[in-house]
Amino acid sequence: MIKLKTEEEIAILRENALMVSKTLAEVGRHIEPGITTKELDGIAEKFIRSMGAVPGFLGFEGFPGTLCMSVNDVVVHGFPSAYKLKEGDIVSVDCGTIYRGYYGDSAYTFPVGKVAPRVRQLLDATRQSLEEGIAQAVAGNRTGDIGAAVQSYCEGLGFSVVRELVGHGVGTSMHESPEVPNYGRHGHGVKLREGMVICIEPMINAGHKEVYLDENGWAVHTADGMPSAHFEKTVVVRHGKAEVLTTYEFIEKQTC
Ligand code: MG
Numbered sequence: 001m002i003k004l005k006t007e008e009e010i011a012i013l014r015e016n017a018l019m020v021s022k023t024l025a026e027v028g029r030h031i032e033p034g035i036t037t038k039e040l041d042g043i044a045e046k047f048i049r050s051m052g053a054v055p056g057f058l059g060f061e062g063f064p065g066t067l068c069m070s071v072n073d074v075v076v077h078g079f080p081s082a083y084k085l086k087e088g089d090i091v092s093v094d095c096g097t098i099y100r101g102y103y104g105d106s107a108y109t110f111p112v113g114k115v116a117p118r119v120r121q122l123l124d125a126t127r128q129s130l131e132e133g134i135a136q137a138v139a140g141n142r143t144g145d146i147g148a149a150v151q152s153y154c155e156g157l158g159f160s161v162v163r164e165l166v167g168h169g170v171g172t173s174m175h176e177s178p179e180v181p182n183y184g185r186h187g188h189g190v191k192l193r194e195g196m197v198i199c200i201e202p203m204i205n206a207g208h209k210e211v212y213l214d215e216n217g218w219a220v221h222t223a224d225g226m227p228s229a230h231f232e233k234t235v236v237v238r239h240g241k242a243e244v245l246t247t248y249e250f251i252e253k254q255t256c
């Protein structure tokens with residue numbers, strides 16, 4: 001069942017999205033060669049709690065961190081660890097909050113120092129494909145319109161779309177209906193209605209689309225070992241144009 005949100009609920013989801021947006025920027029401010037993903041996780045947890053919210057991922061189905069920290073060939077769901085980031089890495093930081101009974105959920109993939117040109121292209125393409133998807137998140141369209149937009153943009157640049165993981169509705173649960181795949185066909189899938197709140201989150205590989213699950217049962221790796229990028233925003237389906245709850249302005253203000 002798809003729960004349409006009231007404006008009161010959307011207001012709370014907007015607050016959550018703002019907190020996640022600010023947390024991602026706080027983490028981004030500390031990303032540099034030598035810092036561990038575990039240290040960054042601690043920074044995020046402290047920051048989230050300082051705003052009166054609770055980390056949304058910590059303990060979720062047993063997940064051990066506040067952030068999913070997915071480095072290079074890890075697509076998503078990496079554990080924060082003693083791994084020290086190094087120049088040329090990319091790290092997907094996926095962050096969740098719980099505040100007033102609702103979830104926030106967004107992600108951004110950061111370069112660590114200078115990255116290879118093709119990796120920079122992967123980041124730019126994944127980030128832009130998210131915007132292409134968001135442009136389709138309007139009432140009357142279908143989830144397939146979002147997926148098709150993401151897929152055609154990324155494949156047009158020679159990148160591939162992970163199939164095993166998808167975007168989702170969000171509300172009092174982190175993962176609600178509908179599923180929002182990053183691939184698909186225009187005119188297919190679930191019809192979008194005003195008041196649906198969804199997370200669109202392209203997971204795009206530099207090489208082939210195949211992935212495998214780490215023996216820890218969480219981290220998803222690219223099968224060919226090539227890098228993968230991940231960007232995620234929470235949006236409200238509206239008539240004419242989606243309302244985007246997540247903002248990257250705090251991140252990009254400090255890095256550009
Ligand atoms: Mg997420």
Ligand code: MG
Pocket residue numbers: 105167168199201232
């Ligand atoms: Mg998500």
